[in-house]
Amino acid sequence: xxxxxxxxxxxxxxxxxxxGDRLITERAAVAPFERDSSRTVFAGEALALVLAxxxxxxxxxxxxxxxxxxxxxxxxxxxxxxxxATAYDRGLIVSLERMNAxxxxxxxxxxxxxxxxxxxxDLDEAAHAHGLFFPxxxxxxxxxxxxGNIATNAGGLxxxxxxxxxxxxxxxxxxxxxxxxxxxxxxxxxxxVGYDLTRLFVGSEGTLGVIVEATVRLESLPPGAxxxxxxxxxxxxxxxxxxTEIVGSSSRPEVLELMDALTVQTIEAVFPSGMRIPRGAxxxxxxxxxxxxxxxxxxxxxxRAHGASDAAIAAxxxxxxxxxxxxxxxxxxxxxxxxxxxxxxxxxxxxxxxxAEISRQHGIEVASVAHAGDGNLHCKVAAxxxxxxxxxxxxxxxxxxxxxxxxxxxxxxxHGIGSVKQHELAWQLDAVALDVQREIKRALDPRGILSxxxxx
Amino acid sequence: xxxxxxxxxxxxxxxxxxxGDRLITERAAVAPFERDSSRTVFAGEALALVLAxxxxxxxxxxxxxxxxxxxxxxxxxxxxxxxxATAYDRGLIVSLERMNAxxxxxxxxxxxxxxxxxxxxDLDEAAHAHGLFFPxxxxxxxxxxxxGNIATNAGGLxxxxxxxxxxxxxxxxxxxxxxxxxxxxxxxxxxxVGYDLTRLFVGSEGTLGVIVEATVRLESLPPGAxxxxxxxxxxxxxxxxxxTEIVGSSSRPEVLELMDALTVQTIEAVFPSGMRIPRGAxxxxxxxxxxxxxxxxxxxxxxRAHGASDAAIAAxxxxxxxxxxxxxxxxxxxxxxxxxxxxxxxxxxxxxxxxAEISRQHGIEVASVAHAGDGNLHCKVAAxxxxxxxxxxxxxxxxxxxxxxxxxxxxxxxHGIGSVKQHELAWQLDAVALDVQREIKRALDPRGILSxxxxx
Numbered sequence: 001x002x003x004x005x006x007x008x009x010x011x012x013x014x015x016x017x018x019x020g021d022r023l024i025t026e027r028a029a030v031a032p033f034e035r036d037s038s039r040t041v042f043a044g045e046a047l048a049l050v051l052a053x054x055x056x057x058x059x060x061x062x063x064x065x066x067x068x069x070x071x072x073x074x075x076x077x078x079x080x081x082x083x084x085a086t087a088y089d090r091g092l093i094v095s096l097e098r099m100n101a102x103x104x105x106x107x108x109x110x111x112x113x114x115x116x117x118x119x120x121x122d123l124d125e126a127a128h129a130h131g132l133f134f135p136x137x138x139x140x141x142x143x144x145x146x147x148g149n150i151a152t153n154a155g156g157l158x159x160x161x162x163x164x165x166x167x168x169x170x171x172x173x174x175x176x177x178x179x180x181x182x183x184x185x186x187x188x189x190x191x192x193v194g195y196d197l198t199r200l201f202v203g204s205e206g207t208l209g210v211i212v213e214a215t216v217r218l219e220s221l222p223p224g225a226x227x228x229x230x231x232x233x234x235x236x237x238x239x240x241x242x243x244t245e246i247v248g249s250s251s252r253p254e255v256l257e258l259m260d261a262l263t264v265q266t267i268e269a270v271f272p273s274g275m276r277i278p279r280g281a282x283x284x285x286x287x288x289x290x291x292x293x294x295x296x297x298x299x300x301x302x303x304r305a306h307g308a309s310d311a312a313i314a315a316x317x318x319x320x321x322x323x324x325x326x327x328x329x330x331x332x333x334x335x336x337x338x339x340x341x342x343x344x345x346x347x348x349x350x351x352x353x354x355x356a357e358i359s360r361q362h363g364i365e366v367a368s369v370a371h372a373g374d375g376n377l378h379c380k381v382a383a384x385x386x387x388x389x390x391x392x393x394x395x396x397x398x399x400x401x402x403x404x405x406x407x408x409x410x411x412x413x414x415h416g417i418g419s420v421k422q423h424e425l426a427w428q429l430d431a432v433a434l435d436v437q438r439e440i441k442r443a444l445d446p447r448g449i450l451s452x453x454x455x456x
Numbered sequence: 457x458x459x460x461x462x463x464x465x466x467x468x469x470x471x472x473x474x475x476g477d478r479l480i481t482e483r484a485a486v487a488p489f490e491r492d493s494s495r496t497v498f499a500g501e502a503l504a505l506v507l508a509x510x511x512x513x514x515x516x517x518x519x520x521x522x523x524x525x526x527x528x529x530x531x532x533x534x535x536x537x538x539x540x541a542t543a544y545d546r547g548l549i550v551s552l553e554r555m556n557a558x559x560x561x562x563x564x565x566x567x568x569x570x571x572x573x574x575x576x577x578d579l580d581e582a583a584h585a586h587g588l589f590f591p592x593x594x595x596x597x598x599x600x601x602x603x604g605n606i607a608t609n610a611g612g613l614x615x616x617x618x619x620x621x622x623x624x625x626x627x628x629x630x631x632x633x634x635x636x637x638x639x640x641x642x643x644x645x646x647x648x649v650g651y652d653l654t655r656l657f658v659g660s661e662g663t664l665g666v667i668v669e670a671t672v673r674l675e676s677l678p679p680g681a682x683x684x685x686x687x688x689x690x691x692x693x694x695x696x697x698x699x700t701e702i703v704g705s706s707s708r709p710e711v712l713e714l715m716d717a718l719t720v721q722t723i724e725a726v727f728p729s730g731m732r733i734p735r736g737a738x739x740x741x742x743x744x745x746x747x748x749x750x751x752x753x754x755x756x757x758x759x760r761a762h763g764a765s766d767a768a769i770a771a772x773x774x775x776x777x778x779x780x781x782x783x784x785x786x787x788x789x790x791x792x793x794x795x796x797x798x799x800x801x802x803x804x805x806x807x808x809x810x811x812a813e814i815s816r817q818h819g820i821e822v823a824s825v826a827h828a829g830d831g832n833l834h835c836k837v838a839a840x841x842x843x844x845x846x847x848x849x850x851x852x853x854x855x856x857x858x859x860x861x862x863x864x865x866x867x868x869x870x871h872g873i874g875s876v877k878q879h880e881l882a883w884q885l886d887a888v889a890l891d892v893q894r895e896i897k898r899a900l901d902p903r904g905i906l907s908x909x910x911x912x
Binding site for chain 1: 563564619622638660679746747865866871872881891893895896898899
């Protein structure tokens with residue numbers, strides 16, 4: 001583990017005493033941990049990487065960095081899209097990928113306790129063995145980690161039915177910037193003891209502390225198989241109206257996704273599965289539980305009433321699987337720069353229309369896909385991989401983001417702020433809220449070592 | 457409005473310029489606002505009362521108090537049970553009861569925007585007109601206010617199905633200690649912009665700011681009438697086992713309440729309705745929606761499998777209404793000192809058994825009633841209204857509270873900490889969490905004027 005490339009000075013040696021070979025300094029070994037899955041963010045060259053195996057490792061690493069004012073980036077699987085986990089120049093990287101144990105599943109309490117590095121799908125599958133599941137399911141569910149989901153308050157396809165990650169977190173163990181370890185929350189459904197520190201850390205994107213253990217809620221698996229349904233619309237107005245009525249009905253689906261024609265066409269071009277290209281938009285969803293088929297029928301009736309040109313129950317879940325491939329498909333065709341705005345569900349049709357208009361104005365192709373049931377829209381923009389191309393795409397994304405805000409929306413529904421959306425923060429938050437965030441940050445991390453310059 | 461009893465010094469005159477006759481200083485008019493519904497808490501004699509009619513009034517009042525270091529108590533309807541809203545000696549009282557407008561109901565977005573002083577049941581009923589309802593329903597729903605519900609993260613009977621107040625709050629407008637006004641949250645279902653300031657203020661019991669407006673989520677009213685069911689058990693172990701299985705099943709009820717024999721007997725004695733006294737416990741609940749009857753049948757089958765001596769669907773909802781009278785009934789018979797512990801649902805039977813044992817040890821009668829579906833238990837203790845009697849009841853409550861913690865529980869499920877449970881805080885929270893709470897408080901309210909000495 002000795003290293004000749006990096007100047008292993010006395011300070012790092014001191015950390016080495018605590019961490020042994022969990023402290024990595026070889027450039028070649030450190031470099032893969034310096035970037036996340038964002039495309040345009042500059043990543044620094046880190047001083048060292050900590051492959052933490054325990055809360056104590058994390059505590060030692062942070063205490064060391066805090067004393068020296070060294071910036072720390074924190075990462076699970078590095079699937080983030082907004083530069084929240086990229087390294088700082090001469091910074092320390094804390095990776096939680098080795099802390100991937102499922103410590104407990106309690107079927108009686110429908111709780112699981114996990115280390116932060118457990119892959120989200122692994123937790124979900126372990127819960128299945130007990131007739132339970134873990135509802136949050138970001139598209140990256142097979143690679144992302146529960147700790148990362150919590151740090152970013154991740155969303156996904158099932159949010160229309162089950163809410164977001166924060167709705168499923170009962171308790172956390174967190175290491176603070178100075179190395180102190182704190183427990184938050186409780187195992188009970190209700191708990192009103194002091195401030196909701198659990199929720200303060202959920203979505204704080206590594207700026208307030210490092211999550212080293214989480215107790216999460218599980219849900220009972222609904223009986224039977226899910227029923228997949230689809231509806232084609234000639235225009236987006238009808239689809240938007242249908243979605244608004246569906247989520248307000250008593251037949252609320254577990255999944256409700258809307259893709260524009262360009263998205264469907266691109267998925268079919270890259271991963272052919274016989275999907276028909278709609279004129280306007282394709283709505284795809286799933287219902288679950290004992291009345292899944294009846295609920296799907298009720299949803300189809302709503303779609304037809306809103307002008308669906310065709311609508312039916314599908315023989316299998318291929319359409320949902322195809323939907324999950326939209327990101328790689330669009331990226332493969334050069335539609336790489338993504339945004340993550342949200343609007344009230346009732347404003348979705350207006351949002352889609354506005355995006356089409358913005359695309360026309362900029363003369364740049366945009367593909368849109370939405371977690372329609374919760375109003376969360378991902379627009380992917382064609383961008384040649386040049387500074388000019390990326391700048392043009394970013395300018396278009398800025399216009400989409402401003403449009404979402406005029407429709408009572410949000411600048412980010414599930415990806416977070418990270419480094420990428422810093423410039424948008426003041427578009428949504430008022431000056432006092434920005435100040436309050438900084439005051440909280442200062443109170444918990446006075447030296448500002450944790451993910452500085454990100455999230456807030 | 458002039459006043460001769462109180463020394464209206466130059467400072468108060470300055471506030472009077474801003475507030476006019478919304479500033480009250482007559483002792484007789486101020487006194488009714490000095491206490492909440494807690495029984496054993498000393499209330500101070502306030503300097504003045506602000507009957508705020510706008511965010512600006514609240515801002516002016518806080519800025520004035522902050523400059524002078526004057527402690528502020530904040531109140532909605534004063535239904536709190538833990539001394540969270542009692543006045544400070546020479547303090548300022550900010551009452552929000554006049555800010556009781558429902559500003560907007562948006563059926564399309566299933567959102568309502570309200571002032572904090574709106575009575576919870578009034579919001580719920582206004583939503584009914586649009587086929588919607590507001591799920592949080594503390595027992596005091598007809599008198600308590602939405603602002604108070606948010607400040608305490610109130611619970612209630614429907615939490616087993618719909619969660620707690622924090623699950624239904626989309627956005628807040630808050631006045632900070634120094635009078636600055638801040639907006640938090642968004643109208644979208646997903647929103648991960650910076651820290652979750654909304655959730656930080658929910659349950660902060662008036663220590664971080666004053667909520668002057670809230671945008672809350674509404675839910676679609678289920679079709680049809682609710683179905684009420686009941687099951688009698690000879691002992692509490694069987695009832696506890698049934699509850700655990702019911703909440704893990706796909707027939708989860710909207711209400712699931714458990715009363716011990718003493719509670720049922722007392723309700724029947726005070727408000728006779730023909731309720732039969734069970735040997736051990738009575739479980740009462742409701743299912744809703746199109747399959748309400750089938751779900752109730754499934755629940756009854758679970759009860760019988762767990763040894764219910766009798767179980768059936770009720771002809772009406774009298775039993776649920778009787779349950780809502782447990783508090784006044786028990787109080788009328790001298791069982792006045794209450795606690796509000798929570799345990800994981802699977803530990804309820806142990807908790808009931810432990811409470812019975814503690815009651816025996818202390819030689820004091822205890823009646824228990826639980827929001828069984830979420831493990832939240834209210835024990836009411838017989839206490840003569842003397843210092844000795846109250847001290848003996850408090851000692852018993854302390855033992856019950858410690859028992860809840862040994863069962864992975866919480867010291868308060870829905871009432872909050874207020875003044876009453878200060879001494880219990882360190883039983884549940886570690887030293888670091890206590891520090892972090894104080895650090896956050898200091899960051900947002902550096903002069904410590906907002907509800908000092910409470911909640912954290």
